[in-house]
Amino acid sequence: MRRFLRPGHDPVRERLKRDLFQFNKTVEHGFPHQPSALGYSPFLRLMAIGTRSGAIKLYGAPGVEFMGLHEENNTVMQIHFIPDQCQLVTLLDDNSLHLWSLKQHGGASELREEHRFTLKGPPGSPPSATQITAVLPHSSREVLYLGTESGNIFVVELPSFRVLEDRTITPEAVLQRIPEDNCNRRSCELVEALREHPKNPDQILIGYSRGLIVLWDLQNNKATHHFLGSQQLENLYWQRDGSKFISCHYDGSYTQWPVSSDNRQPEPLENTVPYGPFPCKAISKIYWQTTKNGLPYIIFQGGMPRASYGDRHSISVIHGSQQTAFDFTSRVIDFFIIFSSDPAAEFDDPSALVVLAEEELVVIDLKSAGWPAVHPPYLASLHCSAITCSHHVSNIPLKLWERIISAGSKQNIHYSSMPWPIDGGTNIAPDPPQRDLLLTGHEDGTVRFWDASGVCLHLLYKLSTVRVFLTDADPNDNMNTLGEDEWPPLRKVGTFDPYSDDPRLGIQKIYLCKYSGYLAVAGTAGQVLVMELNDEDAEHVVDHAEADLLQDQEGYRWKGHEKLKTRDGPVRFEAGFQPFVLVQCQPPAVVTSLALHSEWKLVAFGTSHGFGLFDHQQKRLVFVKCTLHPSDQLALEGPLSRVKSLKKSLRQSFRRIRRSRVSSRKRRGGSGNASEVQEANAKFDQDALQEMELAPVQRKIEARSAEDSFTGFVRTLYFADTFLRDSSRHCPSLWAGTNGGTVYAFCLRVPPAERRMDEPVRAEQAKEIQLMHRAPVVGILVLDGRSTPLPEPLEVAHDLSKSPDMQGSHQLLVVSEEQFKVFTLPKVSSKLKLKLTALEGCRVRKVTVANFGSCKTDEYSENDLAVLTNLGDIQIISLPFLKLQIRYPCIRKEDVSGIASCVFTKYGQGFYLISPSEFERFSLSTKWLVEPRCIVDVPEVTSNNHVHNKSGTENAARKSSPGDCGEDERKSGRLMEHALLNDEKVLKEIQSTLEGGR
C-alpha cells in the first residue's frame, strides 16, 4: 500500500509542485545572539554587528539589512568600515582579517567576503608579535595600520592585504626618536589605540598600553610629539579640529592633551576622574564631541566607582552641567556616536548615542531634552523576558491593526520622537502584501504584538496580564526610583529583564480572533483570560470562575504550584486588550491547549488533567471533562513543577556559565587570568561533552501502554460546525485530543443570538475515539464536502471566505505524532492514513494547514498540511489524500528549542527561534516570500585624488534567493484555511524530557 502513497511521478503534479513549493530561509528577526563587535560607517550610515559565532550583520534604514558569515565561525572582535567605501574589515579572535564588500550581483547586491589575511611574523617570533590589538583603516583607503601586542605597527595594503614591510613602525624606531630617558622598550609594548589626525592624514596617534602616546608623522617617519601618561591607557579620541585629543585610562580617569607645534612634549591640560575620589573602574572608550554652544559632550564607557557600582554596565554622557550615567541591563559591547559627518562642518553636533549591549540595542537621542531613548525599528530584543510561546495571525483587518497600533502608541510616549538615525540605504522591497501579527507570550506574563508583515519585526503593543493577579512583587518597586541627588546619576535604560517575579505568570497559549478582537491567553498556573480590545482606559472587575478538572476523582493531591491569587475589586486597565473573564483551572496545572470561538462566544481550555468549556457571554462554565487515567499519578502530583524547576535550574547554571565567561573579556594577554578561566571553562565544556558522547546510549523498545503517564494531557482543542451525530443535521462541536491518543467529541447546543443570554449552552459527549497506536494527538481538523478545511469563526460572516460545503459528507482528520488519519463523519470509519513514524522514525511536532498559491497563476491555490518533525524536517502533505509532497531539512534535530518554538503562518511561511533572541523566518511558498531588498546610495566621494569603483547606486539584497519569483505576483491570495494548532512549547519540553528518559 505504501507505494500508492508515495509521491507519484505524475509529471503534471511535479510541475505544479515546483510552482507551489520552495523553501527559503529569508530573514533573521530580532537581536543577534551574543554580539561581540560593533562598527559604523558615517558615510554609508550603516551599522555593523559581529557575533561570537562569526556572523556579521549590517543594518541601515528599516528594511535595509545584510548578513554575512565567516567560515571559521570565530568571534568577531572588531569591525572597521573603510572610509568612504562600501567595504569593511573584520578582525576575528583567531587573529585573521577579513575584507567584506557590498557588491552588485545579478541586479541585486550582497555582502561578500573578498579576502582574508592572517598577519605572519618573522620565523621564530612569538605569536604575540603579530597579535592584532588595534586596526586603523587610513582615510587614503589604501592601507590598514595594524597595531600588535608586540608594539609593532604593520602596514597592510588594501585590498590585497600585502604587508608593506618597509613601512612597519617598530617600537625601536619610535624609541629612537623620543629623546626621553624614562622611556624604555617596555613602554612601547602593546598598541592600545591608533587614531588618524582628523585634519592631517599624514599623522597618526599611537597609544601604547603603558601610557605612552606618540604622534607619528608618516611622511617623515618620525615622532612629532610624545605624551607621557602615567596610567595604563585604554583609548584615545581626537577633537574634531585636531588641536587636542583625549585619552582614557584604566584607573577611571581621562586626560586632555594639547597638540601644538611649539611644544613637542606637552603636559596634560586636564586630568579628571569623573567618579572619584574612590578607586574607579577603567574607562574603556571615550568620545569628545564639540557643539556650537561651546559645551562639549564627553561620552565614555565605564569609570564607575569600583566598590559600590563596579558591577554596572554604564555609559556616561556629560554635557555642561548635565550628566547621566546610562545604566544598561547587560554588558556593553561597544558604542558609537552619530554626529555631523560633513567634513566641512565646524562642530560635531552629536545627535544620537548608539549602544550595543549584550542583550539589546539602545539608542539615546542627545538632541532632545532629557536624552530620551529612541524606539528601534528593528533589532528588537525578543527575549526581554524569555519567550514561552508564540502565535501568528495572518491578514489582520485594517481596523484591528489600527486599534492595536493606537493602543501601542500610548505605551510608547516616553520614547523620543526623533526619526531613526541610522538610515543608510533605501528599502525597495514592495510593501508587504498583508498585515501579519506575531504574538509572543513571555515568562513574565506579558504578550507582545509584533508587526511581522515585513523584514523588520517591530513591536506594536505590549500586553501585561500581571495586573489581574496579586503577586509578591509590587509593580511600583522598580529600580528606576533613584533619588535625584543620587551620585553617580545612574539611569536605567533598556527593556531586557529576564528575571521573572513569578513563573506562574508565564503565558503558554494565545489565541486571537482577528475579526472580533477577542483574545484568549492562558498561562502556567492554569489561568485563562479572555480579553476584549478597548480603545480607552477602563476600570472594571474581572469575572472570575474556577474549573475543577478533577471533578469527583478522589484521593489525588496536587503537589505543584498554587493557583495565582486574584485582585479583588475593580482593576484599572490601560487602553488595549482588557481582560473581562478569568477562568482558573483546578489543579492549577499549565494550560496545554486553548481554543476560542468568537462567534459562539465560547472558550475551551485543557491541561494535563482534562479540559473545560466556558461561555464567556453568560460567564458560565459549560462543562469539564477529566481525561486522567486512574493510574496516572505523575500528572496529579504536579510533574510540571518538577520539570519547571529542572528547566529553571538549568537556565540558572547557564547564566552562571555565561556570567563567568562574560566577566572579563579583554583581549588575550591583557589579563591572563581571565583568559585562563575562560580556557578552563571551554575545556570543561568539552570534557563534559565528550563524557556525554562516551556514555553508552541505549533505548528501550517497549510498546506504549494505556498506563503510561501523561496520557491525560489535552494536546489540542478544536471547534467545528459539522455532522457529528447524523448526516442530516450539523451542529457546533468541540473536539479534544490527548497525549494518550484519545479524541473526544462533544456536541454543543448554542442558543440563537436573540436568546443567547437566556438559554444555557449545552454540551453532550457524542464520540470518543481511541487511536490504537496511542500516540499523542497533536491536531484535529474537519474538512467540508469539498475537502476544504472549515473556515475560522466569523470568517464567512466577514465575507472573507466561502461558506463551507454543508451538503457533501464531512471528514475528520486526526493528526497524531505518528500518523495522519482521515475518518468519515458522522459515522466514524477510517478512510485514509499516512504513517510517519513507522516508516521514517520521525514524529510530528507541529502541524498547520497552509494555503499555497502558484507563482505562475493567480487562479490556483491549494490547502496542504505543513508539518515539522522532531528531526527538524518540514514536510508538506496534501489534503485530503495525505500524500507527501516535498520535504526540506530546516532545523537541526539537536535544536530542541528551535523545533519547539516553530510557528507556521497560514500562507506557508514560518518562524522559529535560532537563539533566545532571534526568530528565523522561512518560507515554503513560492508566492509569499518576505525578504530584504534594498539599495544603498553611495554619496559622491568628496575629497580625493582617488578613483574607485563608480557605483553610484548599489542595489542590495541579502540572501538573494534562487528563483525569487518577483514581488509582482505577491498579491493577496485566497483566504480560506484553518490553523490546526497553536504551538506547544512546554509540552514539547516535557515530551523531550520523557523521551530522554526512555
Place this chain on the structure above:
Amino acid sequence: EFRRFSLERSKPGKFEEFYGLLQHVHKIPNVDVLVGYTDIHGDLLPINNDDNYHKAVSTANPLLRIFIQRKEDADYSAFGTDTMTRKKNVLSNVLRPDNHKKKPHIVISMPQDFRPVSSIIDVDILPETHRRVRLYKYGTDKPLGFYIRDGSSVRVTPHGLEKVPGIFISRLVPGGLAQSTGLLAVNDEVLEVNGIEVSGKSLDQVTDMMIANSRNLIITVRPANQRNNVVRNSRTSGSSGQSTESSLPSSTPNILGSLQQGEEESDEEDIIIEDSGEPQQIPKAAPTSESIESLSQIELLHESTQNGFLPSSEMNSNHSAGSISMEYEVPEPGRKSLEEDGTIITL
C-alpha cells in the same frame, strides 16, 4: 492399509471435502486423523487447510502419496523440512509407529492451537546471514523487552571493507518477549524494521520506528552468532543466488514484500465510543474507553481495506497471520490467538 483413488486435478475442492472423502474411503468417519503427503523433495508435509491441500494436489507428480495418522498417536516431528534426510525413518515411523510405543509419549497439540510468540519469516528470500524475526505483542502482559544501541559494523562495499554506524541490540530484559523467543540476542545488528532499512537513521529514529510498529514488530537482524543460521539446501534455488557476503538486504522483491506485510498486518483498529443521543448511557466520568461496561457501545472500525488501495489478492496471499481480531470482539478461539494483529474487521 493403502487406498488408491483419483481426484480431479483442476478442481480439487475444499480441504473439508477431501477430509470427508478420506474418512469415507478409509471407513473411519469419527476418527480424528492427521493428513500428510510427501512433496517433490520427499519431505513429509501436513495437509490441514485449503492452501496446503491445493499445493499438495498441484505438485502431485502424478501420484500424490498421502499418509494418514490417528491424531492421538501422531508424530508431529515427522513433519517439516529436512525430512528428506530422515525419509526412511519417517516412513518407518509412520508405518510402524509401535517402535515408539516404549517411550512415554508427550502429547503436543497442533500449531494452530498455540498462540504464536514469534516467528522467523522470509527465510527463502533473505541471505543466510540474516534473520527476519516477527514478534507478536499481546496486550500488555509481557513486555517486548529489549534495548538497542549505536555501534559500528563492517560492511563489504565496492571500495573494500568499510566501518559504518549501525544499530545493535544491547540488552534483553529477562522474561521479556524478545528473550523468550530465543531468536534475538545481544549484539545482533538491526538491519530493518518492518521492511524499512535503518541505515542512515539515528538511534532515536529507530527507537520510534520500533515503538510505532510495536504491535507487529518485524525486525531483520544479522545475528552476532552466525552458527545457528538456517542452512538452505538445493531446493531454494530460486533466491539463493544472493551473495551471503553482501550485507545489504537490498533486493527489491525483498523490501517490497516486507513493506506490504508491514502495511497490511500492522494496522490496528481504533476504537470509537458512539453516543448517539443518549448521553446518560455513558457516564461522563467513564474512566477510560476500555472499560468493560462500555463494551456494548464499542464499534470496531473498518480499516483501510475499504478504501480501495489494497487489492484483495494481497490480503489473501498473506495467510500466515492475516486473520484478524480485536480484544473486544468475541472471536472464535482459533482467531483469538491473533488478536490485534490484523487488518480487517467487518461487523
